[in-house]
Amino acid sequence: MEQTLANNANDGKATPGRIARLFRMREAGLIAIILVLCVVMTFASPYFLTWVNIRAMVMAFAVEGIVVVGMTILLISGGIDLSVGSVTALAMVIGGWLFLNGVDPWLASLIAIAACTGVGAIMGFFVTRVGLHHFIVSLAVMVIARGICLLATGGRPLGLFALPESFKFIGQGSVGPIPVVIIIFLVVVVIADFLLRRSTLFRRVFYTGSNERAAAYSGIRTGKVIFLTTTLCSALAGVAGVIYMARFGSAQPTFGLGMELNVIAAAVIGGASLKGGSGTIFGAILGCVLLSLVSSSLALMDVSVYWQDIIRGSILLTAVTVDHYLNKKRK
Amino acid sequence: MEQTLANNANDGKATPGRIARLFRMREAGLIAIILVLCVVMTFASPYFLTWVNIRAMVMAFAVEGIVVVGMTILLISGGIDLSVGSVTALAMVIGGWLFLNGVDPWLASLIAIAACTGVGAIMGFFVTRVGLHHFIVSLAVMVIARGICLLATGGRPLGLFALPESFKFIGQGSVGPIPVVIIIFLVVVVIADFLLRRSTLFRRVFYTGSNERAAAYSGIRTGKVIFLTTTLCSALAGVAGVIYMARFGSAQPTFGLGMELNVIAAAVIGGASLKGGSGTIFGAILGCVLLSLVSSSLALMDVSVYWQDIIRGSILLTAVTVDHYLNKKRK
Amino acid sequence: MTQNEPILEVRNVTRAFGPVRALQGVNLSLRRGEIHALAGENGAGKSTLMNIINGILQPDSGEILWEGCPVRIPSPLAAQRLGIGLVHQEIALCPDISVAENIFMMATNASQSMFMNYRALETRARQVLGQMSDIDPATLAGDLPISAQQLVEIAKALTLDCKVLILDEPTAALTSREAEVLFGIMRGLAARGIAIIYISHRMAEIFGNCDRVTVFRDGQYITTFETREITPDDVINAMVGRVMDQLYPPKATAGTLAGAPVLEVSGLGDGRRFHDISLTLRRGEILGIGGLIGAGRSEIARGICRLQPVVTGEIRLNGEQLTPRDYQDSIAAGIVYLSEDRKGDGVFLDMSIAANVSALDIRRVAGPAGLISDAREMRQAADLGQRLNLKCGQLVDPVSSLSGGNQQKVAIAKMLSVNPRVIILDEPTRGVDVGAKAEIHRILRDLANDGVGIIVISSEMPELIGLCDRAVVIREGRLSGEVEGTAMTEENIMRLASVGDERGQVA
Amino acid sequence: LLQGTAVQAQDTLRCEPGETYIMNVMVSSHPYWVPVYQGFKQAAEAFGCETVFSGTPDYDITKQIASFDQDLVKQPAGILLHPMQSDPFIEPINRAIDSGIQVATFAADSPMSKRTAYITSDNLAEAKFAAEEIVKQVGDSAEYAVLENPGQSNHDLRVTALISYFEQHYPNMKLVGRQATNQDTTAAYRATAAILQANPNLKAIWIPEAGSAEGAVTAVLEAKADVLIMQADITPATLEHIKAGNIHMALNPNQGMQGFMGFMAVFLAKHSEVFDPFNDYKVSGFNPVQIPYLDNGFSVITKENADSFDLNVYMEGRDPT
Ligand SMILES: Nc1ncnc2c1ncn2[C@@H]1O[C@H](COP(=O)(O)OP(=O)(O)OP(=O)(O)O)[C@@H](O)[C@H]1O
Ligand SMILES: Nc1ncnc2c1ncn2[C@@H]1O[C@H](COP(=O)(O)OP(=O)(O)OP(=O)(O)O)[C@@H](O)[C@H]1O
Ligand SMILES: [Mg+2]
Numbered sequence A, B: 001m002e003q004t005l006a007n008n009a010n011d012g013k014a015t016p017g018r019i020a021r022l023f024r025m026r027e028a029g030l031i032a033i034i035l036v037l038c039v040v041m042t043f044a045s046p047y048f049l050t051w052v053n054i055r056a057m058v059m060a061f062a063v064e065g066i067v068v069v070g071m072t073i074l075l076i077s078g079g080i081d082l083s084v085g086s087v088t089a090l091a092m093v094i095g096g097w098l099f100l101n102g103v104d105p106w107l108a109s110l111i112a113i114a115a116c117t118g119v120g121a122i123m124g125f126f127v128t129r130v131g132l133h134h135f136i137v138s139l140a141v142m143v144i145a146r147g148i149c150l151l152a153t154g155g156r157p158l159g160l161f162a163l164p165e166s167f168k169f170i171g172q173g174s175v176g177p178i179p180v181v182i183i184i185f186l187v188v189v190v191i192a193d194f195l196l197r198r199s200t201l202f203r204r205v206f207y208t209g210s211n212e213r214a215a216a217y218s219g220i221r222t223g224k225v226i227f228l229t230t231t232l233c234s235a236l237a238g239v240a241g242v243i244y245m246a247r248f249g250s251a252q253p254t255f256g257l258g259m260e261l262n263v264i265a266a267a268v269i270g271g272a273s274l275k276g277g278s279g280t281i282f283g284a285i286l287g288c289v290l291l292s293l294v295s296s297s298l299a300l301m302d303v304s305v306y307w308q309d310i311i312r313g314s315i316l317l318t319a320v321t322v323d324h325y326l327n328k329k330r331k
Numbered sequence C: 001m002t003q004n005e006p007i008l009e010v011r012n013v014t015r016a017f018g019p020v021r022a023l024q025g026v027n028l029s030l031r032r033g034e035i036h037a038l039a040g041e042n043g044a045g046k047s048t049l050m051n052i053i054n055g056i057l058q059p060d061s062g063e064i065l066w067e068g069c070p071v072r073i074p075s076p077l078a079a080q081r082l083g084i085g086l087v088h089q090e091i092a093l094c095p096d097i098s099v100a101e102n103i104f105m106m107a108t109n110a111s112q113s114m115f116m117n118y119r120a121l122e123t124r125a126r127q128v129l130g131q132m133s134d135i136d137p138a139t140l141a142g143d144l145p146i147s148a149q150q151l152v153e154i155a156k157a158l159t160l161d162c163k164v165l166i167l168d169e170p171t172a173a174l175t176s177r178e179a180e181v182l183f184g185i186m187r188g189l190a191a192r193g194i195a196i197i198y199i200s201h202r203m204a205e206i207f208g209n210c211d212r213v214t215v216f217r218d219g220q221y222i223t224t225f226e227t228r229e230i231t232p233d234d235v236i237n238a239m240v241g242r243v244m245d246q247l248y249p250p251k252a253t254a255g256t257l258a259g260a261p262v263l264e265v266s267g268l269g270d271g272r273r274f275h276d277i278s279l280t281l282r283r284g285e286i287l288g289i290g291g292l293i294g295a296g297r298s299e300i301a302r303g304i305c306r307l308q309p310v311v312t313g314e315i316r317l318n319g320e321q322l323t324p325r326d327y328q329d330s331i332a333a334g335i336v337y338l339s340e341d342r343k344g345d346g347v348f349l350d351m352s353i354a355a356n357v358s359a360l361d362i363r364r365v366a367g368p369a370g371l372i373s374d375a376r377e378m379r380q381a382a383d384l385g386q387r388l389n390l391k392c393g394q395l396v397d398p399v400s401s402l403s404g405g406n407q408q409k410v411a412i413a414k415m416l417s418v419n420p421r422v423i424i425l426d427e428p429t430r431g432v433d434v435g436a437k438a439e440i441h442r443i444l445r446d447l448a449n450d451g452v453g454i455i456v457i458s459s460e461m462p463e464l465i466g467l468c469d470r471a472v473v474i475r476e477g478r479l480s481g482e483v484e485g486t487a488m489t490e491e492n493i494m495r496l497a498s499v500g501d502e503r504g505q506v507a
Numbered sequence D: 001l002l003q004g005t006a007v008q009a010q011d012t013l014r015c016e017p018g019e020t021y022i023m024n025v026m027v028s029s030h031p032y033w034v035p036v037y038q039g040f041k042q043a044a045e046a047f048g049c050e051t052v053f054s055g056t057p058d059y060d061i062t063k064q065i066a067s068f069d070q071d072l073v074k075q076p077a078g079i080l081l082h083p084m085q086s087d088p089f090i091e092p093i094n095r096a097i098d099s100g101i102q103v104a105t106f107a108a109d110s111p112m113s114k115r116t117a118y119i120t121s122d123n124l125a126e127a128k129f130a131a132e133e134i135v136k137q138v139g140d141s142a143e144y145a146v147l148e149n150p151g152q153s154n155h156d157l158r159v160t161a162l163i164s165y166f167e168q169h170y171p172n173m174k175l176v177g178r179q180a181t182n183q184d185t186t187a188a189y190r191a192t193a194a195i196l197q198a199n200p201n202l203k204a205i206w207i208p209e210a211g212s213a214e215g216a217v218t219a220v221l222e223a224k225a226d227v228l229i230m231q232a233d234i235t236p237a238t239l240e241h242i243k244a245g246n247i248h249m250a251l252n253p254n255q256g257m258q259g260f261m262g263f264m265a266v267f268l269a270k271h272s273e274v275f276d277p278f279n280d281y282k283v284s285g286f287n288p289v290q291i292p293y294l295d296n297g298f299s300v301i302t303k304e305n306a307d308s309f310d311l312n313v314y315m316e317g318r319d320p321t
């Protein structure tokens, strides 16, 4: 009955081929859904398969995608962050305010990201040290950060037209046909995906989220892990804020209202569990792609606004249902 | 030393006195915080301790409080519902639309509540039968329900000034000095609190939320329980929508945007766990009281708008921290 | 340093949980290369002490000496650095993670390398697991049944490069076969100088494998014996404070067994894991089900009471055909099941003891208006708790505050609360101490005598043989044989469980 | 000769078949856009042009930019744009204009972009009118309060302009309450109730949008307070309150004119060959049609004229899309 090691090593079936593995991937269902939508849209609209349209679709989620990366990692560790929208705005406001007060924009951006990281650290403190739940802590911080944005700007957007071109480049420039924003996004995604799959540090995030007690018994400092993922999520929201600042040349105190639901939805569609312990960056980004694809397609097809929400919600529900069945079947 | 049961049965301490029990209650910390705030406000503003002000404060959360009741029960069963704001608006729009098309307002209200209950049943279906997570299902339904509101009204608010006085009475009338809204609210709260503590049906909600598998192994039809709590939450959102309709004499398709976070926050402040299995109606209502008290106090003191969010968030964070420590200590 | 100098010493350690004083000045001294048993009733404080040694809990007072020097162990990480490994009584695996990663979680955490080497991880996991079972290291830990999870927990500890290995009731869900493999490994480790603390309620295991045994009672240190010099009765006497005369109640007489069948199962199969199962349970009889881990015993039991779907077969209760749609119907008909996975399926950890006991049929503690009466609920829990000798603080305390064995008693109390007609118990005395075990056996026998049908699934061979009147054996989802009376021996059951019975039934 | 120019004008100022103009907005389901788009369509029909209503249902700048970019893919003749924020739209607007698609803005502007025209209501004029009306009703030394929606520029302007107008011209007017209610009816109810408590002598309240007005009027009625309510914009419910005398007056931008003139601005920019102004456009290479600012005016809604402002009545038989 017991298999010996020798048996196993010679067993071809133990390591399935690469292609077979692709089909077995958690994300296969989502990819299929996206492909189907793309094919439909290609026939439905002559504009769909143009570079400009594709570029617009990717640009629509590229910066938010950086926040999705942070949120996914946080969700895997068992946390959640409702403050990402406010924190993104906070980065824009702090960076913009400093710049308007004569600070070099690069330095201002660094300070802004550092401040957001600090906000994340404060949340991490309340969660891991005080013992409160992520939900309520980040809800409070969402309100406070928004308040700081309003206070710092008096509620009025900061015009940052004067930002130097070299700085605006990160938000508005292109390398060849590819916007810098998309390049930054891809770099963040690839690194995060790799680390999450391969690095021992980030595997601890999975362990902690899957069963915090088991992780603690294995000597993992779960408090530290959660503190780090909480901080990282805010830091990435800060990075996104700085890029938005460069892209829009302005800092709006009300920026990112409701962003949290979008971001969490993308991660969850991509397979992240709100209970922690599972999720992938790749899946979360596919979630972003799906959401953006649907929004764009509806706009492209001139669907009446009054129908758009209904269709959008229904596609979302259908997609997760199909994905769920595809995954269940594979099991 | 461990007590054996034989000891226990004869031990007077096993059933502590009523007053001692009050202090040991989960909600004691929250009550203390609210009392402290009230005392501070009484000194800070001469208008605070007037009947009219108290009445206004209660009115401010009474209708939403009905939704909080549904959400708390749903949270206890381990679910969550992001669609409550949209569903509330849906009830207003359906009720209003029917009324404008000649249906008797009472019948229209019943139909509206039934429709919302149906929406809840659909969510329950997707959660219990298909196996999706509450979060993503209710997110999709939130979008769809909002879409239906927009479609039905063409995005334009419905003016329902023509509602008969007898109907408006449930939203605007008073019995003696007590507004009908508050009476309805209190009735819902008292019944729900009582049922949740005493009825065998609602006890199953706790079992299901505490450990769904163990509940199934105790012969509880957990799917049914979750289906019911999901449906109940939407139904109560429908009730709230109808009351709002009577109260404001209008139906805005955009009503209740962001309500879900408020409602969930109130329940969580009141001790409901997002992991399911714990929470009380009384606590959740105290959560409502706290949130409303803070908002009203800030307005009463005419604190600058730019400071309000910061103060509000900080008080929220402080309150849950203090509450947490008070509860921990008692343990 | 001589071989006999203790590597780990616990001196006068106390620890309280609120009003409950779990440990009151206990001592323990552990030599290199010895297998040291720790015995005591449920709630005696064994796990608490182990958690203190492993840095999960901090003592209120007292000291721990490591290689003769006092140390403070603030965290599991610190314990790991000293060289202490612990297999927990309560299984704690990450359900969403592969078995291989679970096994090497601690090593991964401690290693200096930045990146995961999954290939090496899987190969090594296969090596470690291969000694005990054929679990695929790539499966997710959460997909395994509780018994396989227990093996993974053990494998986890075996990979540690430790000087002291603590096993807190590792065999509770194992059959004797896996347990024997484990003992072989333990002896090998001991021979290499590793000290092992072994916690178990099974006297045979203690006397078969351990060099010394330390006994706790009610959080107090009683004594330490050399096992060579004593008998199990001495240990039990030290544990309970009196001699326990008889371990198993008398079996049913031939006369009772001639009665009408209570439960008849015929041709039951789920089309997947078990096939064509036919059983008859007679009035007054306790029927045992034996088999190896993964044979499908639990699934048959769950199939009978519709906790999982079946595709073929029928069930008769007292001669009447029964077609329950789900478990609730089954409970209503009087057939209940006690799960082997206490923590996952058995108890509501965050809820009060009283609410746990009443969970199976909450209406029993409701008053005339269908409203729950706290007083009734308390009384029910108090009555059943007293019958099962439950040790707890207050009945309103959460079940999580109980020791493992006492949690099991709560799960059993829950079963008994509904006055069932047929009880199927899956590993009923997992982690229960000798005294309570005898008590549970006596209760089961009394129930059987009163006409309740009882089926016991047990991996503990002596229990199966001592308690049951008759036993069927399952091998790979099919009935492989039946033993009764004097034919109920370990050898017969093991043979049926592993290779089947070439000569036909051992009647 | 006269007849000749007319014919010529008719020939030039007409759309080619398929010539399409797009109106792009944020929160596209908001009822504010409905009459604007009707005006836009009426003008377009007059010149034989096609129209499309586009934008994003969300309050999200990235989504609006994406929808604007997608509009560009379709190569329309021009776009009448309500930019959610000014600066982020500079680059997209300029890109559109460089590719030959004309852009004018309405209700919110992107002044540093190359857009050819900006059509809007004069929020300062609205605020001034409101201030004068309040003084006329409650005198020039009374307590008043405002509700606001920080972050939305036109709402902000309506509030800040009124406050500074009082400070300058009627220094005895005392601002006693200033609460952010963000277009949320329940928040407005709560804030107004508190303000009424804290200020028994409150005489007037100015609300820059209708969502908050619905909540505020409920609070005032419940408190049975004698407070003059002035609001901007209109909804069916507040309209009824005006008819019932609960709300004193509403100032509503002329949305139809905004849409009509918005179309005209884009259309003329596209057909700029009919212009030959006395400036350097030929040498410097900009569009001769340049309208820095065009006021579409506002209506004053009172008990007397309220019947004409029921949007649902107006929309009967009209196609909203
Ligand atoms: N977290 C806790 N809160 C309160 N009491 C606790 C807690 N953990 C353990 N106890 C109590 O401490 C005592 C000792 O428990 P412990 O788990 O050490 O017993 P044990 O000897 O391991 O028993 P078993 O054989 O049943 O596993 C018990 O009375 C238990 O109820
Ligand atoms: N070693 C193992 N590796 C993987 N899966 C296993 C292993 N052992 C059992 N299983 C799975 O467990 C299920 C059967 O277990 P089940 O609990 O029904 O058997 P059992 O005879 O009751 O064993 P136990 O005595 O451990 O409870 C099957 O789904 C089987 O695939
Ligand atoms: Mg123990």
Ligand SMILES: [Mg+2]
Binding pocket: C145, C147, C297, C298, C299, C340, C426
């Ligand atoms: Mg089993």
